[in-house]
Amino acid sequence: MIRVMLVDDQELLRAGFRMVLGAQPDIEVVAEAGDGVAALELLKTTEVDVVLMDVRMPNMDGVEATSRIDGPKVLILTTFDLDEYAFAAVKAGAAGFLLKDVPPDDLVSAIRHVHAGDAVVAPATLRRMLDQFAAQLPSGEPARTADLTPREREVLLMVARGLSNMEIANRLEVAEATVKTHLGRVLAKLGLRDRAQVVVYAYESGLIVPTRPSSHQPNV
Structure with a gap:
């Protein structure tokens, strides 16, 4: 079972998510909280695999709470896809973000993907966010990418553009397991989670320049 915690200050929204997730044979809602402070307290005594975290809450917002969570995967729930707080939460360690009006099937799928170790990020949505901060993006590439091999760098760029491991494997004509190995080394060398x-790293470091989004928004 995938153990899920719901963190949102709106009880009606939590009830809706609870109904959707409760109908799944492999997902169980084991805890609920109305703000970040309560969530962190519950995590001290409750085993949780995935946290569905609202961004704007009283006492402690989702960004701060996410930065303090170690272990469970965090999926940020936001009302607006241009919400800079959701972007900050991904930087703080969230596995991705979803809009609160996400279709039930997509919500369930996202939880399963995150639990399996993947991330759920719509690259085109992220590009729209980053357009707001383009002026602050560093112009040069960070020195630490020099530690990457050419193949590792290639994998990094493909991941940043939203390609799945299988799609990368097909393009590089290697086994999917090989892509996972390369990605693991990229994460370790760059200190990424x-x-x-x-x-986020690829855009902020200037490896990929923000562009206007297309209508296609694949999940990472």
Whole structure:
């Protein structure tokens, strides 16, 4: 079972998510909280695999709470896809973000993907966010990418553009397991936590320049 915690200050929204997730044979809602402070307290005594975290809450917002969570995967829930707080939460360690009006099937799928170690980020949505901060993006590439091999750098860029491991494997004509090995080394060398942070890193470091989004928004 995938153990899920719901963190949102709106009880009606938590009830809706609870109903959707409760209908799944492999997902169980084991805890709920109305703010970040309560969530962190519950995590001290409750085993949780995935946290669905609202961004704007009283006492402690989702960004601060996410930065203090070690272990469970965090999926940020936001009302607006241009919410800079959701972007900050991904930087803080969240595995990705979803809009609160996400279709039920997509919510369930996202939880399963995150639990399996993937990240759920819509690259085109992230590009729209980063357009707001383009002026602050560093112009040069950080020195630490020099530690990457050419193949590792290639994998980093493909992940940042939203390609799955299988799609990368097909392009490079290697086994999917080989891609996972390369990605693991990229994460270790750059000190990144997961695929979501790879996307953020690539844009912030100037490896990929923000562009106007297309209508296609694949998940990482």
